[in-house]
Amino acid sequence: MKPRHLHHTEDCRAISAILQRVGDKWTVLVVATLGNGPMRFNELRHAVGGISQKMLTTTLRSLERDGFVTRTVFPTIPPRVDYELTDLGRELLVPVTALSDWARANTGRINSARAQFDSSAAIS
């Protein structure tokens, strides 16, 4: 009855898929920012900082598609669009925050490993 470690290549693929989903350049930054509450497009753009309009749109669309955010349009002039995390989006933030905490706690270890590796490689 060994649990077969991880159910090889069955679930690992799904895991990898989620990590790639969440590991793209802007997704986590946007979701984390929306964790502070609903925001308008340009508000979000400014809060995230450094993201292009194109990428913000793309990121938000795919977050909406996957059910992580809702998009609400107010047909005023000028138009106004609010984005807000869904329950699913807020739940996603939990394990992502855990990974974030790990990252913050271990950045030093990673950087020193890198420095050592790179200096060893520099012997060539």
Place this chain on the structure above:
Amino acid sequence: MKPRHLHHTEDCRAISAILQRVGDKWTVLVVATLGNGPMRFNELRHAVGGISQKMLTTTLRSLERDGFVTRTVFPTIPPRVDYELTDLGRELLVPVTALSDWARANTGRINSARAQFDSSAAIS
């Protein structure tokens, strides 16, 4: 004394960096597979399945560089190279596994959100 949710744009970048690091196509699959114990190059190649020799080499090098795996060469003929998780690598597996569990638990919700979004968009 609000914790300011996440310390905007200071740490978020580091978080995003780790997620991209871990979110590439093969890293997690390789690390998870190595979670079962030390493995030789081709053993790993077979266990992961579908990875090219080039990408396995690339992935392992960068994991080694960041201190997640060790590489041990036995200068025999034919040569033998073992890869093994470091403590850091095993610790990384903890939050990654948490995210994995979340992913497995919520794939259904994501997929149905997608289906609904896509069918709505198909009205065009």
Place this chain on the structure above:
DNA sequence: CCGTATCCGATGAGATACTG
């Protein structure tokens, strides 16, 4: 204000062939 369309360079990743 919000979003789309287009162009373009940088990176990602597979296939293949070759070396110690």
Place this chain on the structure above:
DNA sequence: CAGTATCTCATCGGATACGG
């Protein structure tokens, strides 16, 4: 067996310009 070297193609992501 383990790894490197190319070549090639797809995708990512930024800049810019335009539309409702």
